Amino acid sequence: MTGSPAPGRLSTGERVRQLANLLNLSTPAGLLLAAATRTELQQGPGGLLLGTGYKPTLPLAGAFTVGNVILYRGERAFIDARPALLAHEGAHSTQYALCLGLPFLPLYAACALFSLWRTGDPGSRNFFERRAGLLAGGYRELPTQARFRRRPSTPSIQGDI
Structure with missing residues (x-):
């Protein structure tokens, strides 16, 4: 039988992500952050x-991910009412695994700065937010702003042959 695992059971991909984020120390970092901030x-x-x-x-x-730990400002009802946001944050958890853990943070920061420079918004052109789903994460699709002016092309000089 194929399809989703039984409720409460993890798929192979979810198990791999969970193990990867444990071994790459991103989930332990998320657990430490939760403990330090007294987040339930x-x-x-x-x-x-x-x-x-x-x-x-x-x-x-309003929500962010560290390894397999997703931290929300709201209560559980907030999470349950926003399954698309949970899926978006779950995609970031997978991104941690693919980036070998905490290297995700500087990579994400670089993408956020690039997006901020190109659009004035840290998420709109951020590779990680786009892959996780902009709208699901509460981001907007903004147009890029021209940062460099192109020089006018110079006419070529062609002689008679």
Whole structure:
């Protein structure tokens, strides 16, 4: 039989992601952050841990991911009412695994700075946000701004042959 695993069971991909993020230390870093900020953790779907009531002001996002730990400013009802946001954050968890853990953070920061420079928004042209789903993450698709002016082309000089 193929398809989704039984409720409460992890798919092979979810198990691989969970193990990778444990070994690459991103999930332990997320657990330390949750403990340091006294954020309550609950078991979520797909091997994810959901932290509710995150209080520090940084980062500015309403939800963010560190390994398999997703931290939300809201309560569990907020999460349950936004399955697309949970899927978006789950995609970031997979990105941690693919980036071998904490190297995801400087890579994400570089992409956010690039997006900010190109559009004035840290998410609109951010590779990681685009791959996780801009709208699901609460981001907007903004046009890029011209940063370099092209020189007018110079006419070529052609003689008679």
